[in-house]
Amino acid sequence: MSTSLASPFRAVARLGLIPQIVIGIVLGVVVATVWPDAAASISLLGEVFISALKAVAPVLVFLLVMAAIANHRRGQPTHIRGVLLLYVVGTLCAALVAVVASFALPTSLVIDAPQASGQPPGGIAEILRNLLLNVVDNPIHALMNANFVGILAWAIGLGMMLRGSSETTLGVLNAFSDAVSNIVRLVIRCAPLGIFGLVAGTLADTGMNALLDYAHLLAVIVGCMVFVALVTNPLIVFLATRRNPYPLVFACLRGSAITAFFTRSSAANIPVNMELCERLDLDSDTYSISIPLGATINMAGAAITISVITLAAAHTLGIGVDFASALLLCIVASLAACGVSGVAGGSLLLIPMAASLFGISNDVAMQVVAIGFVISVVQDATETALNSSTDVLFTAAACRAKR
Secondary structure: HHHHHHHHHHHHHHHHHHHHHHHHHHHHHHHHHHHHHHHHHHHHHHHHHHHHHHHHHHHHHHHHHHHHEEEEEEOOOHHHHHHHHHHHHHHHHHHHHHHHHHHHOOOOOOOOOOOOOOOOOOOOHHHHHHHHHHOOOOOHHHHOOOOOHHHHHHHHHHHHHHHOOOHHHHHHHHHHHHHHHHHHHHHHHHHEEEEEEHHHHHHHHHHOOOOOHHHHHHHHHHHHHHHHHHHHHHHHHHHHHHHOHHHHHHHHHHHHHHHHHHHHOOOHHHHHHHHHHHHHHOHHHHHHHHHHHHHOEEEEEEEEHHHHHHHHHHOOOOOOOOHHHHHHHHHHHHHHHHHOOOHHHOHHHHHHHHHHHHHOOOHHHHHHHHHHHHHHHHHHHHHHHHHHHHHHHHHHHHHHHOO
């Protein structure tokens, strides 16, 4: 009997990680539908998985970036400039796609939602101020609070100071980096169980009924993200590499977007992206820096969310938006998106800042934010999937670009 029961588990264990995740998704939907009370308890698996990823990600980023810079030798190509350029171009293009879609498919909202909690940034100046303060954060505080801007600043600084150190010092640093990487691999192996718990818990708590009232808004947002993932980003990659981009695009969507969709955190998906970059045989000196950096500043999905919901609010209130104002919104949404931390729901509280461009009061804007939270089960998951998979896509494109 025990042998017959163990056989299916052995068969599942022999499958790759992605098929195991798909099985976890299906089982999560089944449990949430058939046995919702049990699904609420099973959600603990998802919470533990997310907590484990969030716990290990700051340490991993700190050690990998520091080790990569400390081990770098003059003359070694890192392609970081190319990656940063692709991040900026990709975010601006995503915002432009969102503006065009909003004009083509205008959305009206029923602004009767309760006031959303949280204090939005007052403007671009405040976002830049917060970014600067995060850069000079105490390193221990930055690690404890997953302040990736501060972590990157300290890792880059220490890595530069350690360049030229003895082989013994560099060997110890690399040993710590490898040890944390191995811990990450163990955590990632638990992804199917974690996603099983996340899917079951999310569907048991919210269901899909809450999304029906705002189906049009959600369709525009998700449609823009799918268009960027399958059309805009491949075009950018083609222009950078002059090769067929779709094998790389689909590899990044399979390897990164699926887990990011359910974790809803670019920061938590950093270890997954690191492992994907290793499987794609990318330059470790590049991805050890570009991936954590991308989780902080590469926010094409956030730019789409900010642009679409802001223009929906303007359309609902009967505010005319000309081309110049829409172009300004693209720039503001892109800059604001770069200031969004890689956590679930981070883009929504930036909407009032963008809405202020059209004279929309903060009270009304925060009601629109509340609508954003209603659809965030799908919106934020899709946004994170686009953001995180694009980090790997543009890193790979920069590494493979013809010189």
